[in-house]
Amino acid sequence: MIVTRLTFRALLLRKRSLALLLPVASVLFFAALAIIRGDVTPDTQAIIVGRLLITTVTPLVALVLAVTAIGDERESGTIVYLATAKISRLRIAAEKTLAATFCTLLLLSPALITIAVLGSHLGIGWDNIGRGIAATILIAAAYVAAFITIGLLLRRALVAGIIYILVWEGAIATIAPSAERFSLTAWGRAISDGGLYGITTELVPTLAAPTGSISLLVVFGLAILLAGWRLGRMDLP
Amino acid sequence: MTPLLEFDRVSKWFRDTVAVGDVSFAVAPGVTGLLGHNGAGKSTAIRLATGLARPDEGRVLVAGHDPRRSSVARATIGLVPDGDGLWPGLSAQGLVEACARLRGVRDVRAAATAALAAVDLTEVAQRSVAGFSQGMRQRVKIAQALVHRPQLLILDEPLNGLDPQQRETVIALLKRLGDDGVATLFSSHVLSEVERVADRVLVLVNGRLVAEGSPPALRELMDERPRRIYVATTSARGLASAIAALPGVRQLEIDGDGLQIETEDPTGLALALPGLARGAGAVLSSVEQTDADLESIYGYLTARARGVRR
Numbered sequence: 131m132i133v134t135r136l137t138f139r140a141l142l143l144r145k146r147s148l149a150l151l152l153p154v155a156s157v158l159f160f161a162a163l164a165i166i167r168g169d170v171t172p173d174t175q176a177i178i179v180g181r182l183l184i185t186t187v188t189p190l191v192a193l194v195l196a197v198t199a200i201g202d203e204r205e206s207g208t209i210v211y212l213a214t215a216k217i218s219r220l221r222i223a224a225e226k227t228l229a230a231t232f233c234t235l236l237l238l239s240p241a242l243i244t245i246a247v248l249g250s251h252l253g254i255g256w257d258n259i260g261r262g263i264a265a266t267i268l269i270a271a272a273y274v275a276a277f278i279t280i281g282l283l284l285r286r287a288l289v290a291g292i293i294y295i296l297v298w299e300g301a302i303a304t305i306a307p308s309a310e311r312f313s314l315t316a317w318g319r320a321i322s323d324g325g326l327y328g329i330t331t332e333l334v335p336t337l338a339a340p341t342g343s344i345s346l347l348v349v350f351g352l353a354i355l356l357a358g359w360r361l362g363r364m365d366l367p
Numbered sequence: 368m369t370p371l372l373e374f375d376r377v378s379k380w381f382r383d384t385v386a387v388g389d390v391s392f393a394v395a396p397g398v399t400g401l402l403g404h405n406g407a408g409k410s411t412a413i414r415l416a417t418g419l420a421r422p423d424e425g426r427v428l429v430a431g432h433d434p435r436r437s438s439v440a441r442a443t444i445g446l447v448p449d450g451d452g453l454w455p456g457l458s459a460q461g462l463v464e465a466c467a468r469l470r471g472v473r474d475v476r477a478a479a480t481a482a483l484a485a486v487d488l489t490e491v492a493q494r495s496v497a498g499f500s501q502g503m504r505q506r507v508k509i510a511q512a513l514v515h516r517p518q519l520l521i522l523d524e525p526l527n528g529l530d531p532q533q534r535e536t537v538i539a540l541l542k543r544l545g546d547d548g549v550a551t552l553f554s555s556h557v558l559s560e561v562e563r564v565a566d567r568v569l570v571l572v573n574g575r576l577v578a579e580g581s582p583p584a585l586r587e588l589m590d591e592r593p594r595r596i597y598v599a600t601t602s603a604r605g606l607a608s609a610i611a612a613l614p615g616v617r618q619l620e621i622d623g624d625g626l627q628i629e630t631e632d633p634t635g636l637a638l639a640l641p642g643l644a645r646g647a648g649a650v651l652s653s654v655e656q657t658d659a660d661l662e663s664i665y666g667y668l669t670a671r672a673r674g675v676r677r
Contacts, residue, residue, distance in 0.1 A: 132468040136454055143456045207450030211511065214417050214446045215469035216438045362435070365420040367450070 133212060133222055137199050137229035142236075144202070150194055150237050153187045157241035161248045170252050179245050179262045180319040185299060187241065188266055189273050189315070192234045193291040196277035199230040201287070204367060213366050220358030223278065227354050230274045235267060242266060261339070262322040269318035272346040275353035276314070282360040310337060314349065317342035369431045370395055371443065371519040371550040372416055377425035379411055386411040388574045389425070394519070394552050398545035400565030401554040404669065408574035409554040410449055413523045416552070417446050429519060442470065445517030447508045449524050453496045459483060459507050460492040466511035482510040487536055501528035509537065513544075520544060522553040526560055538564050570668055577668050592667045593617055594633045595658045598640065599625040602649035609643040610636070627657075 141147055160182060164174045203209035212222050235242075242263050249259035280294075281287040303313030310316035320342030370393035379387040387408045403409045414420035415427050418434030418441065427433070429440035453462060463479040472478045483492050486506040491499075496507055505528050512520060525541075526534050541564050545551050555561050561568055562582050570578040570585070578585060600606055603621045611619050615632030630636050633656070644651050658666075 206452030208452045
């Protein structure tokens with residue numbers, strides 16, 4: 131797992147990575163605000179987890195770290211040490227995805243602790259809290275894998291990723307009910323929101339939690355395969 | 368015997384620019400210099416040799432295998448890239464150990480220690496590479512390339528950024544590796560470096576292989592090219608008209624107290640010169656060839672190949 135270790139270390143040493151704690155802090159801020167105002171309901175939990183953490187913060191953190199995981203190595207030229215090593219390009223892609231996912235989850239950990247505290251305050255039970263955390267982990271992994279692949283396919287992956295998050299996941303997939311079948315966020319929310327007692331129906335995706343989980347895992351696996359294939363085909367600096 | 372590196376009619380282009388065009392050569396144990404000016408295609412040739420780039424035509428084989436697909440080929444290669452990038456936050460020892468792990472070395476620590484010793488970095492092995500000078504970083508790059516004891520060592524401009532003492536260390540190391548049977552291919556645009564280290568030289572101009580052979584063999588190319596000769600004399604003007612009439616003289620310039628002559632027949636000039644000087648009442652104080660070094664041969668080859676379109 132040497133590629134994972136090298137990538138993880140490089141990602142954590144970047145100042146850009148620490149700046150990502152800012153969007154993560156927004157989860158803490160809104161959770162604290164809800165508790166102070168005494169406005170903690172299942173809907174509050176659903177909005178903070180489903181709309182803020184899963185729809186906005188996790189994709190943003192995953193995007194920046196995924197693009198950096200490959201982009202920095204290409205820019206600095208250290209990728210040649212990996213590409214000329216004995217390991218396959220598929221393994222390089224898989225290990226980089228793992229490293230960026232671990233790093234994403236590490237940066238998200240204050241938010242995950244917050245939703246656990248919020249859920250406990252609400253008394254929604256540890257199974258529901260666990261669903262929220264599992265959804266975040268799965269969606270983080272799927273987004274990282276997808277964005278690493280996009281980083282290998284497009285030059286301006288960061289811009290493309292932001293447009294995708296804002297336009298598709300943040301707008302179209304939220305407004306158009308039929309689009310949720312093709313939305314990573316909707317799959318994640320299907321896991322986190324599905325079991326919440328007392329949640330209003332318009333916040334709950336129509337997809338079942340197992341469908342959401344399997345879909346995210348399929349995206350994760352296929353994206354790694356595609357990234358490995360692309361890394362094997364492309365010319366490196 | 369299978370050559371450790373073989374280019375068979377390899378071409379690589381970027382849009383309509385030919386970076387490497389129809390190049391064939393083989394690299395065997397010993398030191399081979401890849402000589403060319405900036406933009407001649409050296410780095411592209413190295414990327415092709417290490418599997419970092421795919422040829423558009425022809426094939427590249429490392430120990431008989433495709434370096435893009437075969438882990439056997441990749442295990443054969445040690446690469447010192449041209450770029451300065453190293454992973455941040457690692458000591459020299461940590462970085463070379465990481466590269467040893469990437470290449471499946473068993474005793475990672477011992478291999479890294481030996482590789483760092485080979486480039487004289489033992490004393491600073493535990494220091495972070497972030498604070499290293501360019502020369503030290505270059506030596507770390509060489510150490511990581513040696514850590515798995517490769518049969519084929521490929522170095523892209525390895526002497527860049529080194530001070531004279533460090534250059535001597537690296538040159539001695541390359542020679543020693545070549546003597547030990549490691550096939551070493553190193554690129555450079557500095558002729559004197561190549562001449563000192565290499566048993567064999569490949570000359571790339573505009574992506575084409577325009578010459579190959581030992582440095583002495585390249586010197587023999589002088590036989591087929593015009594030579595520049597400087598004659599210091601007391602009567603340059605008087606001697607000039609007589610020399611201009613000699614067969615083979617292509618160009619003649621009066622340069623202060625001397626004559627700068629370009630001729631296709633230097634032997635004829637040497638034989639005729641004493642008689643012509645006597646006839647012109649001139650005294651010859653010196654006669655010397657001004658383009659006898661490899662630099663001049665390279666300049667000649669470059670100029671000759673200038674017509675080659677990219």
